[in-house]
Amino acid sequence: MKKGVKKTGWISEQLCVQMARTCNLYCVYCQNPPAGARCSKEKTAALVGKKGVRAVSLEGGGEPTAGGDFFDWIRALKAAGVENFMLSTNAVALSDPAFCRRAEKAVDYFTVNFPSHDPEIYRKATRSVKYGLAVKGLENLKAAGAENRLRLFHIIFRDNYRLLPAFAGWVIKKFPGLAFVNFTFVRNAGRVGDSAAIVPRYSEVEPFLKVALAGLKLKKIKAVVQNIPLCRLKNFEGFSFEFQRWRRGDKVLEAGIAGKAKNPACGRCGLEPACCGARADYLKIHGNGELLPSDLDPGSLEAEAF
Numbered sequence: 001m002k003k004g005v006k007k008t009g010w011i012s013e014q015l016c017v018q019m020a021r022t023c024n025l026y027c028v029y030c031q032n033p034p035a036g037a038r039c040s041k042e043k044t045a046a047l048v049g050k051k052g053v054r055a056v057s058l059e060g061g062g063e064p065t066a067g068g069d070f071f072d073w074i075r076a077l078k079a080a081g082v083e084n085f086m087l088s089t090n091a092v093a094l095s096d097p098a099f100c101r102r103a104e105k106a107v108d109y110f111t112v113n114f115p116s117h118d119p120e121i122y123r124k125a126t127r128s129v130k131y132g133l134a135v136k137g138l139e140n141l142k143a144a145g146a147e148n149r150l151r152l153f154h155i156i157f158r159d160n161y162r163l164l165p166a167f168a169g170w171v172i173k174k175f176p177g178l179a180f181v182n183f184t185f186v187r188n189a190g191r192v193g194d195s196a197a198i199v200p201r202y203s204e205v206e207p208f209l210k211v212a213l214a215g216l217k218l219k220k221i222k223a224v225v226q227n228i229p230l231c232r233l234k235n236f237e238g239f240s241f242e243f244q245r246w247r248r249g250d251k252v253l254e255a256g257i258a259g260k261a262k263n264p265a266c267g268r269c270g271l272e273p274a275c276c277g278a279r280a281d282y283l284k285i286h287g288n289g290e291l292l293p294s295d296l297d298p299g300s301l302e303a304e305a306f
């Protein structure tokens with residue numbers, strides 16, 4: 001991106017381009033594992049041009065930078081009129097300084113899936129020995145001047161939730177100037193396969209997550225929480241991504257996300273309109289015993305400053 005130019009309006013209007021087809025990691029919690037199917041660059045570019053799309057998010061089943069044709073995609077989409085690019089990546093490819101410098105020039109925002117600052121947990125999460133490469137990729141982005149365009153996407157799962165406060169401390173130390181941290185509760189989809197060994201309970205995660213959020217807030221580092229019901233974020237509801245969407249008048253759940261599961265607790269809860277609710281895939285593993293209906297009006301809650 002042209003440095004110093006602030007562009008945010010396009011982010012909510014971007015088109016997701018599912019161009020990834022393979023991956024260089026093998027995450028236990030992968031919700032959209034690569035199937036190897038190749039998406040046509042030419043057809044996608046033609047569609048993008050016809051629709052007049054100006055902003056895209058490069059993603060898909062897998063890792064966009066792992067297919068060997070990453071910059072060909074950017075070239076084709078630029079030729080079709082795209083001006084802004086967001087990349088969803090695990091940062092491993094960015095460990096190559098030349099690749100990183102080139103990507104930094106082409107991409108406006110980097111959303112990096114990074115499951116742990118702890119090498120052993122990272123190894124268990126990704127079933128790889130690429131921790132050092134991923135960290136190097138993050139450091140290269142920072143060195144290239146893109147720290148403020150970095151969003152760390154931290155999927156909360158069974159093996160990393162107790163380290164959430166330590167993860168926040170690592171972010172504060174290593175990347176205090178990043179755009180924000182997105183804590184997303186793992187979805188029971190893709191490789192997760194109904195496993196309680198991967199999906200923790202909301203109530204187990206809650207105290208660790210709150211300490212992490214408070215630590216980041218104290219250092220003025222932005223954070224959001226996705227896919228955790230408001231009743232499990234008591235006094236921290238303002239960090240909820242879905243609550244923030246509701247406040248600005250958007251649909252609570254993003255397009256493509258499975259709807260809320262119906263259950264008696266939510267049916268009598270005042271926060272329901274602004275809450276992501278519990279998902280059917282979660283209830284299948286842990287049931288609805290942790291959901292606590294509230295009399296609060298969501299309009300009475302304060303959003304964290306985003």
Ligand code: SF4
Pocket residue numbers: 023024025026027029030031032033034061062063090113
């Ligand atoms: S979660 Fe992302 S990085 Fe991990 S295996 Fe799936 S596509 Fe690859």
Ligand code: SF4
Pocket residue numbers: 229230231232265266267269270271272275276277278291292293294
């Ligand atoms: S009871 Fe249901 S609607 Fe209310 S906060 Fe909890 S999950 Fe959300």
